[in-house]
Amino acid sequence: MYLEAVNLTKRYGKFYALNDLNVKVEGSKCVGYLGPNGAGKTTTLKLFTSLLRPTRGEAIINGHSVQKDKVQALKDVAAVVETPELYPTFTPEEILQMSCALRSVNKCDIKHALEEVGMYEWRNKRVGKFSKGMKQRIALAAALVGNPEILILDEPTSGMDPRGMAEIREVIRNMKKSQRLIFMSSHLLSEVAEVCDEVIMIDRGKFVLHSSMDDVIKRFGGNSVYVTVLEMPDMAKIESIPGVKSVEKVSENRLNIVYEPGEDAQYRILKELIYAGVKVTEYNAAKQMLENAYLKLIGGDRND
Amino acid sequence: MIEVHKVLSLYRFQILWHKRSMALWILLLLTLAVVAGIIFEPYLLNPRAHVSVHSVAESLSGGSTFVILLAALFLGSDALSREFQRKTAYFLLPTPVKRVTILTAKFLGTYIVSGVLLLIYFGVGAGYMAVAYHAVPVRYFASMALAYLYLASLLAFTYMFSAVFDSGAAVATLIFMIVIFGNVVIFLVENVMHIEPWFWLWYGTGIITLVYAGSYIGDYSHISLGPMGNTTYNPYIWEGILIMLGYFIISFLVAAWCFERKELR
Numbered sequence: 045m046y047l048e049a050v051n052l053t054k055r056y057g058k059f060y061a062l063n064d065l066n067v068k069v070e071g072s073k074c075v076g077y078l079g080p081n082g083a084g085k086t087t088t089l090k091l092f093t094s095l096l097r098p099t100r101g102e103a104i105i106n107g108h109s110v111q112k113d114k115v116q117a118l119k120d121v122a123a124v125v126e127t128p129e130l131y132p133t134f135t136p137e138e139i140l141q142m143s144c145a146l147r148s149v150n151k152c153d154i155k156h157a158l159e160e161v162g163m164y165e166w167r168n169k170r171v172g173k174f175s176k177g178m179k180q181r182i183a184l185a186a187a188l189v190g191n192p193e194i195l196i197l198d199e200p201t202s203g204m205d206p207r208g209m210a211e212i213r214e215v216i217r218n219m220k221k222s223q224r225l226i227f228m229s230s231h232l233l234s235e236v237a238e239v240c241d242e243v244i245m246i247d248r249g250k251f252v253l254h255s256s257m258d259d260v261i262k263r264f265g266g267n268s269v270y271v272t273v274l275e276m277p278d279m280a281k282i283e284s285i286p287g288v289k290s291v292e293k294v295s296e297n298r299l300n301i302v303y304e305p306g307e308d309a310q311y312r313i314l315k316e317l318i319y320a321g322v323k324v325t326e327y328n329a330a331k332q333m334l335e336n337a338y339l340k341l342i343g344g345d346r347n348d
Numbered sequence: 349m350i351e352v353h354k355v356l357s358l359y360r361f362q363i364l365w366h367k368r369s370m371a372l373w374i375l376l377l378l379t380l381a382v383v384a385g386i387i388f389e390p391y392l393l394n395p396r397a398h399v400s401v402h403s404v405a406e407s408l409s410g411g412s413t414f415v416i417l418l419a420a421l422f423l424g425s426d427a428l429s430r431e432f433q434r435k436t437a438y439f440l441l442p443t444p445v446k447r448v449t450i451l452t453a454k455f456l457g458t459y460i461v462s463g464v465l466l467l468i469y470f471g472v473g474a475g476y477m478a479v480a481y482h483a484v485p486v487r488y489f490a491s492m493a494l495a496y497l498y499l500a501s502l503l504a505f506t507y508m509f510s511a512v513f514d515s516g517a518a519v520a521t522l523i524f525m526i527v528i529f530g531n532v533v534i535f536l537v538e539n540v541m542h543i544e545p546w547f548w549l550w551y552g553t554g555i556i557t558l559v560y561a562g563s564y565i566g567d568y569s570h571i572s573l574g575p576m577g578n579t580t581y582n583p584y585i586w587e588g589i590l591i592m593l594g595y596f597i598i599s600f601l602v603a604a605w606c607f608e609r610k611e612l613r
Contacts, residue, residue, distance in 0.1 A: 056613075090612060093441075093442030094441065094442065095437075095438070095441055095442060095611065095612040096611050096612065096613070097609070097611060114444065114446065115351075115444045115445065115446060116444075117444075118442065118443060118444040119444045121442075121444070123442040125438050125442060126435070126438050127438075128435060128436065128438035128439040129434050129435040129436050129438070129439070130436065130439060131365060131436055131439075133364075133365065133368035133369065134361075134364070134365075134368075138361075138364065139439075141361075142358075142361045143439075143443075145354070145357040145358050145361070146354075146358065146440070146443040146444075146445055147443060147444060148353075148354065148357075148444070183439065186439065196442075
């Protein structure tokens, strides 16, 4: 299973929303698609789901061009693009029945799909009065009901409260367990770092980076880790931990520790910090490294 | 090509959509009001008047064109545009189904719902004639069949605009304007320029009531009124059928083309 963009271009007048994108994602994994607002993320997903027609190039899914053979290309694909509105007078059960009919699914396990997103008890209520988060979960259930190989998700937690975001992330993590390729755009770096295995970055419609999360950490993280603490410890004490090269206080309760290469050192430092009584509340390299990569490649002058 | 099996599994959702909409119930009330108005109007105007069954049937057939117009405005005008306006297209379109299949399924659903309303209209009319006159003219059923053809052509014509515009209200207004002002323009074309308006859908729909003409009047009649006179063209039955079929086919193809090319920016 794979998605491939070949010279994929979308132009509106003189403005290139997407310019010669060439990228291929393959296998059972989660790929995060990052970029600032207006970078071309949603445009790409719309091109892959035939909601837009490319000016040039092709979007290919499992060997079939979305533009030339939509039915075959999207056969094993489910997409949730731009938080779709659902038919307000339909119930979740009817929405999922419709999704099955659209995907020609013979064995339609609506109960399982609704349970997976925690909406089974709402199955007979009309969706018109549901919150955005509930609608998003129904949309995800509608995507899951056909048991697709490939899932295309456009900012799945956008506009949700923290609880809703956590719930959707949990749903996506569960989706990953079922041998699927998840291609997910997001404006939340931490979300991508938390859920995804690979990351693609675009900016102003142009490709910037495609790399595994581990590579991003290696390339952009160097050998440093960000540590959040309850109380600021004695810096000299931390510098004395074997393997630590330098310590920098980045905020009131945050430290940046540069250490000698190797994951062993990273583990040893955490162990020593705890042993030394430092009240660590967060110790995460990946999230920060992704942010470093993002700022280095795309720049910090714009949001997300 | 249209995927027939998918059309057959999808059209019921369009029916469900209409069934749960307020518009359908308003339309049902209007349909009953129109049929009641046509049945009781002669009695209200002149209680002692004797109205023949033939005349009642012809009035009912004429009234059906109004019900069909209402059905197109209420059910057809936002059938596609609403998908874009309310963003439900984001759920409907990124699926392994050709857009022409989705369009056909939606059209079929709307046609069935509108057809049921038309059946109620003609059914109430036939019931009244059966009770009051103990007879229903055979031509009433011929007219009914032609009304169903008109329904298909007008719905396709409405769907065509619905595939272009994002607002159902805009489509309904446009269709209404076309019917009102278009008929005035065509009347002038017919009378002043003496051109048979074979290209005009509402010219073709004249056969819905012309089937009652005992000695069928043929192509046109001319009444001398001063220097200009008045020429009224009448379509033959086959002409009316061809015009309606032509509108149906062309409108449906244009709707499919527009819907296929519509982008969700």
